[in-house]
Amino acid sequence: MLEIQIGEGFVGSGPNAAHTNTVLGARSGPAGVAWATALATPRAGHVPFMVVAQPGIAVTPPTLFVNKAAVESDQHGLFTWGAAQAGVAAGVGDALRAGVIDVSKTDDLVIVAAVWLNPSANDEEEVFRNQRQAMIDALTNGKSGKPTAADVMKATENVANPFFRQ
Numbered sequence: 001m002l003e004i005q006i007g008e009g010f011v012g013s014g015p016n017a018a019h020t021n022t023v024l025g026a027r028s029g030p031a032g033v034a035w036a037t038a039l040a041t042p043r044a045g046h047v048p049f050m051v052v053a054q055p056g057i058a059v060t061p062p063t064l065f066v067n068k069a070a071v072e073s074d075q076h077g078l079f080t081w082g083a084a085q086a087g088v089a090a091g092v093g094d095a096l097r098a099g100v101i102d103v104s105k106t107d108d109l110v111i112v113a114a115v116w117l118n119p120s121a122n123d124e125e126e127v128f129r130n131q132r133q134a135m136i137d138a139l140t141n142g143k144s145g146k147p148t149a150a151d152v153m154k155a156t157e158n159v160a161n162p163f164f165r166q
Contacts, residue, residue, distance in 0.1 A: 002109065004031050007142025009134035016126040017162070018087065018134035019068075019116035022142055024061070024101070027110050035064050035110040045070025049081075051113070053089045061101065061109035063092055072119040083124040084117045084131045091135025100139050113138075 004025035011018050025031025038048045051063040065085055071077040092111065095101045101109070113135065121127050141147070147155070159166040 002026055002105065004029070005139075005142035007138035007140065007146075009137030009139075009141065011134040011137065012126065012130035013162075015118045015120040016123050016130055017116075017118065018084070018127070018130035020088070020131065020134040020138045021114040022135070022138040023112040024109060024139060024142055026108055027062075028108070031112065032110050035062070035112055038064055038066055038112060049085075051085055051088050051092070053093065059089045059092045060106045061092075061111050063088060063111040063113055066112060066114045068114055068116040069119055076117070076119045076121065079121050079124055079127050080115075080117050083127040084115055087128045087131025088113050088115065088135050090128070090132040091139065094132065094136045095139045098136070098140075100136070100143050111139075 002025060004023060007022045007024070009018070009020045009022075023031050023034065027035075039050075042048060046067055048064050048066045051059050051065050053059050065088055067080055069076075071080055092101070096103055096106070115131065117127065117131075
């Protein structure tokens with residue numbers, strides 16, 4: 001049985017950047033429990049939903065989109081349910097085609113995708129491209145066990161993120 005794979009992907013800069021965290025694991029294990037619990041417990045501004053490739057065609061493995069930023073405007077909502085969701089769906093499809101996710105095991109797996117979409121996002125095509133790449137990066141990093149402890153030790157010598165630099 002597949003152990004839980006935890007991954008992270010960050011692509012782009014500015015308001016259309018994508019930051020995605022993923023948990024991929026067995027439906028019958030802790031990942032499945034987390035998936036169902038998150039779906040069943042929405043809260044104000046954060047309503048997890050199943051990712052679809054097209055209306056009526058949910059991606060497989062079943063993927064739960066969890067927004068990290070509360071929806072703040074009509075445009076932010078449209079970008080969340082539109083371009084960002086489509087990017088997640090495309091990223092899952094890319095992962096299946098590339099063998100990052102074993103196609104023969106999709107009936108046994110679930111994915112939780114925690115997605116940052118800046119409320120100031122202003123270019124849906126860039127949001128889509130960045131989210132697609134962040135999703136495949138997160139799933140790939142989860143499968144390959146990246147970052148390694150050595151990567152983290154080196155990176156923490158000079159900590160930086162989009163909001164703070166040491």
